[in-house]
Amino acid sequence: MSESARILVVDDERSMQEFLEILFRREGYEVTTAGDVASGLLCLENDEFDLVICDMQMPDRSGIDVLHAVRDGMLDTVVIMITAYASTESAIAAMKEGAYDYITKPFKVDEIKLVVEKALEKKVLSRENRLLRTQLRGQVRHRSIVGNSGVMQRVFELVGQVADTKTNVLIAGESGTGKELVARAIHDQSERSEKPLVAVNCGAIPENLLESELFGHVRGAFTGAVQSKEGLFESADGGTIFLDEVGELSLALQVKLLRAIQDKTIRRVGDTQDRRVDVRILSATNRRLEDEIAAGRFREDLYYRLNVIQVTLPALRERVDDIPLLVHHFIEKYAAELSKQIDGMSEEALDRLTRYAFPGNVRELENVVERAVALCRGGLIDADLLPPTVLEPTGTAATSARIPAEGVDLEALVNDYERSLLLEALEMSGGVKKRAAQLLGISFRSFRYRLEKLGLDEPDASS
Ligand SMILES: Nc1ncnc2c1ncn2[C@@H]1O[C@H](COP(=O)(O)OP(=O)(O)OP(=O)(O)O)[C@@H](O)[C@H]1O
Ligand SMILES: [Mg+2]
Incomplete structure (x- = not known):
């Protein structure tokens, strides 16, 4: 904005006009000057300005009239008033009428430069905020x-x-x-x-x-x-x-x-x-x-x-009925975002989701669906695209296991459990086996051996 910002100076003192004009031209702004309120108002009618620097007391009318014109025209322009040393009261009045700031005469070059810079910054910000707000308002409906x-x-x-x-x-x-x-x-x-x-x-x-x-x-x-x-x-x-x-x-x-x-x-x-x-x-x-x-x-x-x-x-686990609808909602959202053609989710995958406790609630479900949509090659999202945390919730399950009357296959159960832990550690470590081994408190060699034993070893180069 600083390149092309347009400033209007309204002041009856010729020397002040010239001073401000030279100062702000040198700063790279476009500067227009007016010698009284009437011509200042004319400038505002015919042109667009980002900022007005206006003297408070002028022979024809008060500088406040310029302020009012900006306010009443709902112009997107910030106004800085210049006041005489003795008149802080009128300065305060100007602030109440909507001036961005005021500066008292005599002022230093740095002082007015700083005020103008800040004012223009604020202007960009408020315009961006307004834009953002209207965009947000538009989005809300969807x-x-x-x-x-x-x-x-x-x-x-x-x-x-x-x-x-x-x-x-x-x-x-x-x-x-x-x-x-x-x-x-x-x-x-x-x-x-x-x-x-x-x-x-x-x-x-x-x-x-x-x-x-x-x-x-x-x-x-x-x-x-x-x-x-x-x-x-x-x-x-x-x-x-x-x-x-x-x-x-x-x-x-x-x-x-x-x-x-x-x-x-x-x-x-x-x-x-x-x-x-x-x-x-x-x-x-x-x-x-x-x-x-x-x-x-x-x-x-x-x-x-x-x-x-x-x-x-x-919590989401207390409204499991909502899961299918939310899944559908998030698939649509992310399929559109990633320009993918996704038909939906398989029965099995949905079933897995409804059995998961979702400690992170809807946000976690949203992340799970986003990940699945990203991995999906089109068609239906199947259970294999769900993260291991969802597929094989670990933790208390193992310690609270009950042996049914007909007995269990210990070897198979332990293998299953081991497999889910290995997969989860791999997921958590982003596929880095050394870190996954650390997470499980075993050596890298032991980790690799277990992967091989359970048929999880993929011929890849990660270590
Ligand atoms: N019922 C819902 N329908 C659609 N999207 C939802 C729903 N509930 C939550 N979300 C989505 O889940 C994510 C988390 O929601 P939100 O930020 O409102 O949660 P929060 O309760 O404020 O969480 P935190 O306490 O962590 O700040 C957001 O992306 C939101 O859009
Ligand atoms: Mg929140």
């Missing part, structure tokens, strides 16, 4: 939540009921059960759907940054805060904020969040005034917050504010 089991039908019903209220919703469920998907569905079905849905992963942002991320900060609030910054709560104004992994919030931030909910105001870090925000809060957790409360790690009062309604997503 990105359906699949499920025909009774429990999921009840979840859909609940989602439909709460969507169009202002109620805060806590979405609980094991990892990979679709919590984020449900949060998006609630937002999309709400009257806020045209406003942003801002998602924050509370567990992924370092604690010392999270407060400023959520609530913003003012210029000079801490070292490095060269610009004031709007927080995610403000970005989500009128819309929805999705606090993912809300159980990870520190107690200090829990207090601030509680205040934001109760008073519907937030305060930027370093600021002295509160700002009103209208935000609906959806949160998600895969921890049991009741346990966190008991352990003194989560505030009970906040819990009740967030958990006005709870949507609990059942």
Whole structure:
């Protein structure tokens, strides 16, 4: 953007026009100048600008009129006001009217350069965000939540009921059960759907940054805060904020969040005034917050504010009925993505899937299907394309084995078990036999011998 960005300078002082024109031309921008508000407005009508630098006090009219023209025309243009040293009040008024920033006279070259650079950066970002949001909104219609089991039908019903209220919703469920998907569905079905849905992963942002991320900060609030910054709560104004992994919030931030909910105001870090925000809060957790409360790690009062309604997503193993539909859904998705012609999945493969416990829930099933589609040469996906973890779940099975009255074939059972362990180790090590042997606590020689014995040895070069 910096190459081709277009700047309009509106200032009645000829020397200032010239100064800014030369400065920003040298920076590679295209610069147009206007000597009063009337001609500035004319420029805006006839041309497109990325950024306007506008003097606040001009003989004919106030610079605020330029700001209004940009705002009322909903132009995609950022405005920076220049004010006289003594008039911070009018500067603040300009900010309230939607100016991106202001700079007071006299200013240094570096100062105005920095402000303009930041403003243009922000402009690119906000345009990209808007683009992303519209794309996301388009996708949502195709990105359906699949499920025909009774429990999921009840979840859909609940989602439909709460969507169009202002109620805060806590979405609980094991990892990979679709919590984020449900949060998006609630937002999309709400009257806020045209406003942003801002998602924050509370567990992924370092604690010392999270407060400023959520609530913003003012210029000079801490070292490095060269610009004031709007927080995610403000970005989500009128819309929805999705606090993912809300159980990870520190107690200090829990207090601030509680205040934001109760008073519907937030305060930027370093600021002295509160700002009103209208935000609906959806949160998600895969921890049991009741346990966190008991352990003194989560505030009970906040819990009740967030958990006005709870949507609990059942683990996939509790809704085995959904597996065939989900499989179908993911085959379609990945076959299209990989441009493959896949007819479906064999009875046997489906049967194997329904008998597997899926500790990683729908996400794990999705990965399994994606892998199978990638490996499939067309036609039906058969059981041999499922990963060993699914085919031969190991672990407690062996130790809890019961010998039926008619007896067992020990040799065959042990061989079967050994075979599944060898295959799983190979899968985990990406086919590297040395690592697979380590995983099983045996020597490389012993590993190779066992592969041969069980007829698993393939004549390949890996070691
Ligand atoms: N019912 C469903 N229908 C279709 N796709 C689903 C469904 N549930 C989950 N998925 C898919 O499974 C993956 C995991 O879902 P999601 O990210 O919503 O889970 P999550 O509960 O937020 O997991 P985590 O706790 O690990 O963040 C996503 O790719 C999502 O699209
Ligand atoms: Mg998630």
